[in-house]
Structures are given as C-alpha cells and as structure tokens.
Amino acid sequence: MAERRTAREILTLLADPGTFSELPHPSRKSAPDGPLGWQGYDASRARAAARTGEEESVVCGTARVEGTPAVLTAFEFGFLGGSLGERTGDRLEAAYTHARAHRLPVVPLIATGGSRMQEGMLALSQLQRVARQSALTREAGLPQIAVLRDPTTGGGWATLGAGADVVLALPGAQVGFAGSRVRPSDADPSAYTAESQLAAGSVDAVVAPAELKETLGAWLRLLTSPAPDAPAPPPALGGVGLPATGWDAVQRARDPRRPRAHAYLDSFFSRRRDLSGDRCGGTDPDGMLCGFGERDGRTVAYAAQTGAATRPAGFRTAARLIRLADRLGIPVLTLVDTPGAANDAEAERQGAGAAIAEVFGAVAAARVPITTLVIGEGGSGGALALAAPGNTWATPDSYFSVIAPELAAAILKRPREEVEATAGQLRIRPQDLVELGVVRGIV
Known part of the structure; x- marks a missing residue:
C-alpha cells in the first residue's frame, strides 16, 4: 500500500x-x-x-x-x-x-x-x-x-x-x-x-x-511555455555524404550503428518528459517515443519512431500527443524511422488501420506547426502518417518509400536479385525525394 x-x-x-x-x-x-x-x-x-x-x-x-x-x-x-x-x-x-x-x-x-x-x-x-x-x-x-x-x-x-x-x-x-x-x-x-x-x-x-x-x-x-514558431529540423547526427544508389540508401538507413530517436531527442532538447500509453490499454515503448521537451527555454512536443515497426498503441499515443499539443498551442517535432507499421495478426486485432488513421487525422487537423525529419527508414504509410505535409526534411542516411524494396519486388513478382534495382527505380534516396518535392531539403 x-x-x-x-x-x-x-x-x-x-x-x-x-x-x-x-x-x-x-x-x-x-x-x-x-x-x-x-x-x-x-x-x-x-x-x-x-x-x-x-x-x-x-x-x-x-x-x-x-x-x-x-x-x-x-x-x-x-x-x-x-x-x-x-x-x-x-x-x-x-x-x-x-x-x-x-x-x-x-x-x-x-x-x-x-x-x-x-x-x-x-x-x-x-x-x-x-x-x-x-x-x-x-x-x-x-x-x-x-x-x-x-x-x-x-x-x-x-x-x-x-x-x-x-x-x-x-x-x-x-x-x-x-x-x-x-x-x-x-x-x-x-x-x-x-x-x-x-x-x-x-x-x-x-x-x-x-x-x-x-x-x-x-x-x-x-x-505552459509553448515555443512561438515551428522548430527547425534537428541537424543530422550520422554521415553527411549522400547515397549513390537507392539500395545504398536502404543499407545506410538500416545500419544498426546509425543514430536513432533517443540520440536526436537528447541532442535537440535540454530536458524532456515522456508521455506513456494510448489510454486504450496499450503502450509501444519500443516503437514510439512521445512527450514534451524544452529547447531554448520554450516547449516543443515530439513524436519519434525508434526504428522498429510501429504498433497500434504507438500510433494512438502519437495521435494523443499531437492533439494535446495542438490544444495547448505547442508546436510539434516528429521523427520518422520505421520499416513500416506492424502488420502481424495481433496488430490487426488491435486496430492497426484505425490507429494509423488517427495519426493521419491528427496531423491533418493540427493548427500548430509540425516539423518532420526522416532520420532512417521511411517505410510506407506507417511512416507517412507522422510526416508534416510541406515541412518534411531528410537526413543523408535515410530513405522514404511507398514500400520496402523487397516487398515491392515481391508484389511485382520479381526475383530476389532484382531487389536492388527496384530500390533504384523507386527513387527513394534523399536527393530523389527533394527532386520529387516529397521533402523540403536534406539536413
């Protein structure tokens, strides 16, 4: 007791x-x-x-x-x-x-x-x-x-x-x-x-x-101390050279030595506090970090994927965070880094589609500015849900794709040896994303 x-x-x-x-x-x-x-x-x-x-x-x-x-x-x-x-x-x-x-x-x-x-x-x-x-x-x-x-x-x-x-x-x-x-x-x-x-x-x-x-x-x-403007994207913490091919971009994003969300959050904020839980019975501490941090004496909210497949509870927690920040007038930083949304049977039973929809809706409806930085893998809709339209940036060791190259090749009924070429055709490198207008720039 x-x-x-x-x-x-x-x-x-x-x-x-x-x-x-x-x-x-x-x-x-x-x-x-x-x-x-x-x-x-x-x-x-x-x-x-x-x-x-x-x-x-x-x-x-x-x-x-x-x-x-x-x-x-x-x-x-x-x-x-x-x-x-x-x-x-x-x-x-x-x-x-x-x-x-x-x-x-x-x-x-x-x-x-x-x-x-x-x-x-x-x-x-x-x-x-x-x-x-x-x-x-x-x-x-x-x-x-x-x-x-x-x-x-x-x-x-x-x-x-x-x-x-x-x-x-x-x-x-x-x-x-x-x-x-x-x-x-x-x-x-x-x-x-x-x-x-x-x-x-x-x-x-x-x-x-x-x-x-x-x-x-x-x-x-x-x-009670919101930052007045949209946060600038954090500087890249990994390598600065751009990938030569689409498959190079994938390999660099999947490198286990690459800086992850914890490193970016610790570097960006002088202090921070995490929220935990989706208020629906679930948590996703291995897939999503959400909370509020202090930068230059003012508050910025954050929702950051950690490199793992994001589970429904992680998406619902992110939606909760964005809606709360919007109500309090606090700008938001999102970090994209996931191979994709968890798609196992348990994730479907937990309402994966509805949870992702909550994040898309929270981002779309937000009145406060949102800044997004892709710091690693940007795998399909599970990554795009967190991305701010018109204010998404990328690091040199990241990629953003409609789907993972391996899965794209499988859908197109291509042999495994064509996965690398498929990655190139998808134009998923940071510089490709800038040229396509998907991201604003490379940090």
Whole structure:
C-alpha cells in the first residue's frame, strides 16, 4: 500500500513555501442529514470534520509549484473516504472556474473512494458536473495534470484522473474504477495498482514522493511555455555524404550503428518528459517515443519512431500527443524511422488501420506547426502518417518509400536479385525525394 498523506500534507509537499492560498467556496444549506434524510449523516460529517480538521472532502486553492502557478485540488481521504458529494462538486466547480478566469493549469491531487452513498444519485451526478468543468477547461486550452494518490477509485478516477492530459501516480497506489469492496472476490489485486495502470497505458509515470514536486513542476512548466514558431529540423547526427544508389540508401538507413530517436531527442532538447500509453490499454515503448521537451527555454512536443515497426498503441499515443499539443498551442517535432507499421495478426486485432488513421487525422487537423525529419527508414504509410505535409526534411542516411524494396519486388513478382534495382527505380534516396518535392531539403 502506498504511503497516505492528508490533503494538507500533499499540498505542503508540492506547493512552494508560502504560496498556497485556499480559494473561497460557495456555502450550501442542506436539510437535516442531507438531501436523502440519511439518518446519522450529519453526525458522520461532524466526526469527519473533527478528525481531519476539514469541512469537506476536498481542499482547493492556488499555489506555485517549482515557480509555476496552478490551481490545486487536494482530496482528503479521511473525510468520508474522500467521497464526492454536492458540496465537493461546489468546491471543484469553483476551482475550475477560477482556473479558467485566471488562465491557470489545474492539478487534481486525487484520493477518493468514489461517490458518497448518503447523497445517492445526487452525489453520483457530481461526476457529470466535474466532467463538464474539466471539458470547459480543456476547451480553454489549459492543461490538467492529475496526481493519483492512494486510493484513486470510482468516479474520481473515471473523471478527474483518467480524463487529465497527463497522469502521474504514486508508487503502490490503488487505482481502478472498482474499489476494493465492490470488485469481484477473485479479482487479481495487482490489476488495481498504479503500476498496472502504467503498463496498460492509462498512466504516464509512477513517481516517488521525493521526486513528485520536481516532476510536477517540470510538467507544469513544459505545458505552459509553448515555443512561438515551428522548430527547425534537428541537424543530422550520422554521415553527411549522400547515397549513390537507392539500395545504398536502404543499407545506410538500416545500419544498426546509425543514430536513432533517443540520440536526436537528447541532442535537440535540454530536458524532456515522456508521455506513456494510448489510454486504450496499450503502450509501444519500443516503437514510439512521445512527450514534451524544452529547447531554448520554450516547449516543443515530439513524436519519434525508434526504428522498429510501429504498433497500434504507438500510433494512438502519437495521435494523443499531437492533439494535446495542438490544444495547448505547442508546436510539434516528429521523427520518422520505421520499416513500416506492424502488420502481424495481433496488430490487426488491435486496430492497426484505425490507429494509423488517427495519426493521419491528427496531423491533418493540427493548427500548430509540425516539423518532420526522416532520420532512417521511411517505410510506407506507417511512416507517412507522422510526416508534416510541406515541412518534411531528410537526413543523408535515410530513405522514404511507398514500400520496402523487397516487398515491392515481391508484389511485382520479381526475383530476389532484382531487389536492388527496384530500390533504384523507386527513387527513394534523399536527393530523389527533394527532386520529387516529397521533402523540403536534406539536413
């Protein structure tokens, strides 16, 4: 079980000293024992207030985190299990309204068991209210970064948690829609953990308490400091001479010693943070790197293929990244390097076509500038999906092709010895791509 902190303790851990200021909240008069007349409810609330020192299950205020101002909403699990009732909804709505009025990011610090039983459907309906506030904040172009504490279950997870742009979690935290008392008796408890949600693509990072303030501060800074213009393509890190033939271009792009995405990202950014997961149950850490990085003090988003066949989860993560960057006004850098989209049976079952379509659509619809650099293999539609129309560049040790030369020869029913000649006919060298107008230039 994760270490549990009160709302005030987590606020003290994260807020810069002396900067937290609690927000005013509307007062609500209610009938004795609440809207349902639940016998003993007033007494339960009084005991919770005496035990925790809080009047409700959430504390909302403004603070700076590593210098960046934000609205923080910290749940108090000791107050009736951090449950959401009408008064909780009042406070959260006021906090989100303040965030939009003052152009501040929102950080839900969640520790809740779900909706409050003693208020019945009126409590459950607060989820719609919270979801509406989150959606309005999203439409306003303001980031939301959730921190999942122990436990994060029920509607709090399904709205404030899973609905955030970036999701951080504390180690060992119980995270899941079903709380421990309502899930099937034979359910595997390991499935309801922060670590399991990370593996399933629903959490971006599990962060130790000692590192949480620095990590949250870095994310807040990145998501609120967009670069003003399209990034210039990174300089080539490999060889500078151009390939003599199409097959030479293929061989150089497939050279295992050639610099890959990690090298380009580390060279281009002074610091960066990765997103993880497609929010649909999958991750593709071996095929796609996505996140936000700092260059010259401003933020650029990145989606970078790593040289492996890109899996559906990788494409969906890239689409998620591009849509988020577009909403926050952050320009995007994409690095193309894949022999092609994964095309095995499992990839088809995971919706490869639909996932690739998501990326094509995200790139086509983006209002922010996108810069693309082909750094290795540009294999067919799985590579083209990430390429910015009119702003794609190539390195000398790369190629871009409608399909791999070997597969092109197979489709054309040519013998294997004609693969090299087929590569030449496809005109896939960087200099060919410039002449054809497929790429703007060679870096």
